[in-house]
Amino acid sequence: MLTKKILLGVTGSIAAYKAADLIRRLRKDGYFVQVIMTQSAKEFITSLTLQALSGNPVLENMWDVSEGNGMEHISLSRGADLILIAPASANFIAKIANGIADDLLSNLCLARNCPLLVAPAMNMEMFSNNATQRNLATIKNDGVLVSGPDQGDQACGEIGMGRLINIESLMLDIRKSTSDLPFKGKKILVSTGATVEKIDEARAITNLSSGLMGFCLASAAYEFGAEVTVINGVSSYNIPSCIKTINAHNHSEMHEAVNNHIKNNDIYISVAAISDFKPIASEGKIKKNNEKITLDLLPTQDILGSVGKDKGNTFLVGFAAESSNLISNAKHKLISKNIDIVIGNLISQSMGKSSAEVVIIDKESETRFPNAEKSELSKTILMHIHKIYLKEKTDEPIN
Ligand SMILES: Cc1cc2nc3c(=O)[nH]c(=O)nc-3n(C[C@H](O)[C@H](O)[C@H](O)COP(=O)(O)O)c2cc1C
Numbered sequence: 001m002l003t004k005k006i007l008l009g010v011t012g013s014i015a016a017y018k019a020a021d022l023i024r025r026l027r028k029d030g031y032f033v034q035v036i037m038t039q040s041a042k043e044f045i046t047s048l049t050l051q052a053l054s055g056n057p058v059l060e061n062m063w064d065v066s067e068g069n070g071m072e073h074i075s076l077s078r079g080a081d082l083i084l085i086a087p088a089s090a091n092f093i094a095k096i097a098n099g100i101a102d103d104l105l106s107n108l109c110l111a112r113n114c115p116l117l118v119a120p121a122m123n124m125e126m127f128s129n130n131a132t133q134r135n136l137a138t139i140k141n142d143g144v145l146v147s148g149p150d151q152g153d154q155a156c157g158e159i160g161m162g163r164l165i166n167i168e169s170l171m172l173d174i175r176k177s178t179s180d181l182p183f184k185g186k187k188i189l190v191s192t193g194a195t196v197e198k199i200d201e202a203r204a205i206t207n208l209s210s211g212l213m214g215f216c217l218a219s220a221a222y223e224f225g226a227e228v229t230v231i232n233g234v235s236s237y238n239i240p241s242c243i244k245t246i247n248a249h250n251h252s253e254m255h256e257a258v259n260n261h262i263k264n265n266d267i268y269i270s271v272a273a274i275s276d277f278k279p280i281a282s283e284g285k286i287k288k289n290n291e292k293i294t295l296d297l298l299p300t301q302d303i304l305g306s307v308g309k310d311k312g313n314t315f316l317v318g319f320a321a322e323s324s325n326l327i328s329n330a331k332h333k334l335i336s337k338n339i340d341i342v343i344g345n346l347i348s349q350s351m352g353k354s355s356a357e358v359v360i361i362d363k364e365s366e367t368r369f370p371n372a373e374k375s376e377l378s379k380t381i382l383m384h385i386h387k388i389y390l391k392e393k394t395d396e397p398i399n
Pocket of ligand 1: 091
């Protein structure tokens with residue numbers, strides 16, 4: 001994979017210190033980072049810190065001939081994959097909206113030939129001010145991408161909309177800004193995590209699904225341009241706030257959420273490990289008396305199977321986690337549930353692990369994918385889904 005080059009513009013926001021963490025994260029993910037600071041940004045964080053973390057001299061003055069070839073305000077964006085302004089001050093957004101070019105960073109934005117992604121960070125009143133809202137609408141209309149802001153505690157002590165977006169969501173928007181967007185215009189619903197069923201007032205049964213595969217698939221689908229909705233069971237992973245998330249902790253909440261959202265989506269990927277059985281929950285807490293007790297479990301309704309009976313135009317992808325006879329069980333699931341793709345995996349090799357090995361089965365083919373980290377495997381799986389989805393939709397007779 002070729003290293004992607006990001007020009008990171010840091011402006012005069014109190015959130016400028018977060019640029020240090022962002023640079024570390026970008027470099028960890030393999031990006032080449034060139035930092036450009038405004039004069040105001042230097043009041044909040046030193047160029048030395050950002051230079052040390054990025055591994056490159058920080059640029060800030062277009063009149064300083066020692067900073068390069070003298071034409072950095074134009075040449076820097078040539079060969080860059082993205083200009084990212086994080087944090088972006090209200091003042092800087094106003095400059096981009098109006099084509100003002102009075103320092104190195106604003107010149108760079110005006111003379112760019114690569115995508116521009118802006119992450120606003122400011123006081124809630126500054127953000128909701130009509131002028132800022134007008135400027136944001138203008139830059140979006142001009143094709144500038146905007147990430148965030150988040151809602152929450154502000155440095156000034158107020159609580160509201162205007163915080164710099166959290167780093168996980170920002171990283172997704174950065175990857176999305178430099179992706180080919182194969183799922184642009186498509187809506188994808190992902191159910192993920194485990195469900196929990198009550199035994200009594202204090203106890204419950206669940207399963208060992210960590211939610212990682214669904215987290216990775218939802219993130220990759222977002223990066224690939226889809227509008228993603230996640231139905232999140234009990235999971236060890238927080239879905240980034242830029243992805244719409246519905247919490248559903250037990251079978252019946254999961255069922256209701258899937259029913260409410262499925263028709264609105266082009267693709268439904270069912271990764272959640274939903275309880276196949278549930279106890280008849282006792283009132284209060286079952287008392288311990290040192291005797292063996294028996295737990296009666298009732299079967300739950302098969303959500304994917306019921307969706308498959310009336311799937312309309314929604315393309316259905318199911319997961320089959322098996323302990324043996326993987327291929328035959330997965331094929332049976334594909335046919336009996338009337339789904340379009342089934343992704344088979346052995347529980348011993350995938351559940352609760354950071355990597356997995358899968359076989360993807362559709363009506364015509366069976367493709368094996370070797371063991372890989374779920375963060376990478378999810379992208380491979382999505383590209384395979386994309387291929388089969390396109391084929392199926394193109395082969396459909398036109399009414
Ligand atoms: C302590 C302090 C904190 C500030 N925080 C922010 C902020 O978070 N967001 C913002 O848009 N402006 C903030 N400002 C105002 C900007 O620094 C000011 O508008 C500056 O001109 C921006 O310059 P630049 O856009 O060239 O970086 C702050 C000012 C001060 C004094």
